[in-house]
Amino acid sequence: MREILDIFSGIAGDSLGYARAWKERTGRPVIGSFPMHFPSELAHAAGALPVIIQEADEPITDGEAGVFSFYCGYNRSVVDQAMKGRFDFLDAIMFGDHCVQLLGTADVVRWNVPDLKILFNQLISSMNADWAWEEARGAFAQLRKELDELLGKSVTDDALRASITLFNRNRALIRRLYALRNTRRLALSARDMQHVVKSSMVMDRADHTALLEQLVALVEGGAVPRSTGMPVYLSGHLCQAPKLELLDMIEECGTTVVADDLYHGYRFIASDVGDAGDPLDALATWYLQRNRKVPCPTRVDTEADWVEFLLEAVRETGAQGIIVLLAKFCEPHMYHIPEIKEAFDRAGISMLLIETEHDSMPIEAFKTRVETFVEISRRRLVAA
Amino acid sequence: MRTVDTLDLTKLSQHNTGTASGKKANRLKATKLGSVIVNDYWADLFSAKEAGKKVVWYNGTYIPPFFQAHDLAWVHGEAWSAYLAARHEEQPAQRAGEDRGYDRELCSYARTHIGQALLDKVKLAEGQLDPQSPRAIAISKLPAPDMLINAYPYCSSGQQWDETIYRLYGKKIPIFNVSIPLLWGGRQDAGYMRGTEWEERSDYVEMQLRAMAAFLSEHTGRPYDWDRLSEVMSFIKKAAILRKEAMDLCSVSPAPASFFDWIVSIAHVNFLPGTQRIVDYFEAVKAEIQQRIADGVGAVPNEKYRLFFDGMMNWNKIGWLADKFAAVDAAVVAGRYTHMSFWQEPELVDLKNPVRGMAQNYLVCPNNHGAPIMIGEIDRICD
Numbered sequence: 082m083r084e085i086l087d088i089f090s091g092i093a094g095d096s097l098g099y100a101r102a103w104k105e106r107t108g109r110p111v112i113g114s115f116p117m118h119f120p121s122e123l124a125h126a127a128g129a130l131p132v133i134i135q136e137a138d139e140p141i142t143d144g145e146a147g148v149f150s151f152y153c154g155y156n157r158s159v160v161d162q163a164m165k166g167r168f169d170f171l172d173a174i175m176f177g178d179h180c181v182q183l184l185g186t187a188d189v190v191r192w193n194v195p196d197l198k199i200l201f202n203q204l205i206s207s208m209n210a211d212w213a214w215e216e217a218r219g220a221f222a223q224l225r226k227e228l229d230e231l232l233g234k235s236v237t238d239d240a241l242r243a244s245i246t247l248f249n250r251n252r253a254l255i256r257r258l259y260a261l262r263n264t265r266r267l268a269l270s271a272r273d274m275q276h277v278v279k280s281s282m283v284m285d286r287a288d289h290t291a292l293l294e295q296l297v298a299l300v301e302g303g304a305v306p307r308s309t310g311m312p313v314y315l316s317g318h319l320c321q322a323p324k325l326e327l328l329d330m331i332e333e334c335g336t337t338v339v340a341d342d343l344y345h346g347y348r349f350i351a352s353d354v355g356d357a358g359d360p361l362d363a364l365a366t367w368y369l370q371r372n373r374k375v376p377c378p379t380r381v382d383t384e385a386d387w388v389e390f391l392l393e394a395v396r397e398t399g400a401q402g403i404i405v406l407l408a409k410f411c412e413p414h415m416y417h418i419p420e421i422k423e424a425f426d427r428a429g430i431s432m433l434l435i436e437t438e439h440d441s442m443p444i445e446a447f448k449t450r451v452e453t454f455v456e457i458s459r460r461r462l463v464a465a
Numbered sequence: 466m467r468t469v470d471t472l473d474l475t476k477l478s479q480h481n482t483g484t485a486s487g488k489k490a491n492r493l494k495a496t497k498l499g500s501v502i503v504n505d506y507w508a509d510l511f512s513a514k515e516a517g518k519k520v521v522w523y524n525g526t527y528i529p530p531f532f533q534a535h536d537l538a539w540v541h542g543e544a545w546s547a548y549l550a551a552r553h554e555e556q557p558a559q560r561a562g563e564d565r566g567y568d569r570e571l572c573s574y575a576r577t578h579i580g581q582a583l584l585d586k587v588k589l590a591e592g593q594l595d596p597q598s599p600r601a602i603a604i605s606k607l608p609a610p611d612m613l614i615n616a617y618p619y620c621s622s623g624q625q626w627d628e629t630i631y632r633l634y635g636k637k638i639p640i641f642n643v644s645i646p647l648l649w650g651g652r653q654d655a656g657y658m659r660g661t662e663w664e665e666r667s668d669y670v671e672m673q674l675r676a677m678a679a680f681l682s683e684h685t686g687r688p689y690d691w692d693r694l695s696e697v698m699s700f701i702k703k704a705a706i707l708r709k710e711a712m713d714l715c716s717v718s719p720a721p722a723s724f725f726d727w728i729v730s731i732a733h734v735n736f737l738p739g740t741q742r743i744v745d746y747f748e749a750v751k752a753e754i755q756q757r758i759a760d761g762v763g764a765v766p767n768e769k770y771r772l773f774f775d776g777m778m779n780w781n782k783i784g785w786l787a788d789k790f791a792a793v794d795a796a797v798v799a800g801r802y803t804h805m806s807f808w809q810e811p812e813l814v815d816l817k818n819p820v821r822g823m824a825q826n827y828l829v830c831p832n833n834h835g836a837p838i839m840i841g842e843i844d845r846i847c848d
């Protein structure tokens with residue numbers, strides 16, 4: 082089991098290195114993508130390797146001049162990587178938006194790396210507009226057309242459906258791991274879980290799926306003992322993966338992460354795409370439905386309520402508290418913080434807010450706060 | 466035009482007040498007239514409920530003609546924030562937002578507006594705010610919304626802002642979003658007001674504006690009066706053309722009017738009702754500019770430098786900034802906010818069928834273009 086997890090962790094830690102090697106090995110194109118809302122199935126069906134662009138660990142240097150310092154770490158890191166030439170081997174990047182900053186970043190990248198081919202599509206963010214489905218379908222159709230032109234192919238519906246089926250399988254297996262972890266039949270740390278999900282954003286999906294099949298079989302064969310920390314729910318952190326040392330610290334303080342709605346977590350694998358009928362129809366439906374499943378603060382949708390979702394999820398998964406990870410300057414997320422806080426206060430469930438930064442984080446100070454949070458949650462439980 | 470690096474901008478900060486050199490901005494007299502129209506707008510808004518009108522709170526682009534044609538009162542979230550800021554009353558509203566946990570990094574317009582919605586709803590209602598305080602008096606004047614509309618071009622924060630207000634009011638107020646997508650300009654045929662992206666996006670926004678009119682109709686129980694919209698737009702189109710002509714006159718040196726004169730004339734093309742009064746206003750502005758040109762009078766007493774102002778306006782510092790620049794002989798002749806943002810292409814509005822042209826004006830807002838086209842347009846204005 083460890084061996085497989087090590088492969089995942091290696092790829093998650095060096096996504097661009099993996100993609101570059103994959104390209105050399107297969108001679109096939111690599112398409113980068115902004116996170117969150119674009120279905121990677123489209124590029125996969127065209128024979129490319131879709132790679133979700135990750136925040137890099139390295140300090141921001143070249144990119145400092147290219148972008149405002151009040152942009153979130155993800156944006157600044159993307160600009161930095163672009164200016165350092167890290168994306169030069171990509172055949173194209175799919176840009177879209179889900180916040181005002183990403184639009185600026187897309188422009189800065191276009192300006193500074195003029196040779197990089199950019200496929201830009203804006204997905205509708207007002208999810209219950211009467212025309213939302215039509216618009217989403219149109220955006221995916223346009224993207225498919227642009228990919229076809231770029232790669233000199235004409236992707237068939239069958240090929241697209243086959244990619245969808247493969248991706249669904251991949252997500253289902255990860256959801257299985259989530260279920261096993263949540264029911265205490267699997268000791269998978271928050272760090273491990275991030276590696277599983279993050280590597281799936283990068284790795285050849287067929288290879289990733291094959292490893293996952295083995296992993297799930299191993300786990301289901303012999304139950305692995307589960308650690309006994311206080312169960313907590315992790316929420317937030319949109320486009321960027323939370324730093325591993327932060328996750329480790331949280332679990333070292335006597336907690337066990339049992340569930341999450343992180344983008345580098347459950348949010349990414351929560352929803353499947355229908356694999357019958359017209360695949361673009363299915364993708365449009367998927368795009369609108371997934372927001373009902375795990376509401377996203379970058380979309381507006383009167384039919385979805387993130388706060389209610391979180392309360393429900395915390396109760397369902399047996400978590401005794403919620404830790405919200407907010408990436409500094411993430412505006413869409415900031416809008417929701419007061420409401421989340423108030424709702425958990427009312428429900429008598431402990432909530433801890435941690436604001437993360439790209440460059441440096443006061444881990445020791447955070448540790449004290451997590452310890453206090455654990456203390457309070459435990460006392461609450463005893464009192465209840 | 467001279468570029469910024471030829472001007473010693475450090476001088477700006479060396480002056481404690483703009484008047485240290487004794488030189489003050491020479492503001493257009495006509496703008497005084499303009500503020501009367503603005504004040505009347507606020508007075509009408511504050512008495513809208515008594516007048517039996519339904520009230521729309523909206524954010525984003527300049528869609529009020531749709532409200533005016535349907536006999537509604539409207540309040541623009543940003544304008545209300547600016548109204549409070551200009552009276553130095555935005556701080557408590559922002560603090561209310563922060564007290565509730567809104568991050569200081571959140572857009573200050575949004576914080577003011579949400580803070581306001583909060584105060585209005587909670588503090589005043591629960592008697593935690595002295596109803597006699599100037600603050601309470603200011604906020605209690607604002608009528609509560611019957612409908613919420615968001616029409617934010619480009620900035621997705623805008624949609625979340627109104628959705629937050631929607632939730633604050635218990636999800637009971639009908640809300641409508643008009644999505645005005647960014648014109649990325651990535652396709653082969655892309656350019657300013659041309660190409661397939663431009664045409665598709667024009668169709669898209671036009672369709673949504675018609676749906677918005679249907680939404681207004683639905684929530685008032687009255688049919689939408691399209692003829693009235695044409696009539697309202699006839700005034701706005703005239704005013705916008707006069708405004709552009711007057712702006713074009715300012716390429717002479719010394720510039721007869723400055724960015725700061727145009728800044729205080731923004732409300733008139735942004736959210737004031739389309740009536741003969743705004744036409745008269747821009748006629749007066751244009752006439753004064755023509756007179757100044759004839760007399761060789763400039764907006765700053767001793768113009769040496771000509772600048773372009775990029776970025777948002779600091780609403781409670783307009784006069785102070787105008788004097789600052791005047792004190793160092795700098796005429797700020799144009800800006801993105803003033804010269805590229807409101808009814809910039811009035812000729813696109815066909816009065817017989819104005820909706821498409823309106824949609825296209827909303828789309829050409831400069832923030833709404835990808836950088837290459839936007840920078841190209843700034844260059845063009847500077848030439």
Ligand code: SF4
Nearest residue numbers: 153180319320411412
């Ligand atoms: S983390 Fe937040 S601010 Fe950063 S790109 Fe994502 S949505 Fe935007």
Ligand code: SF4
Nearest residue numbers: 181572574620622623
């Ligand atoms: S464009 Fe800027 S000022 Fe306007 S809502 Fe967005 S963040 Fe706020």
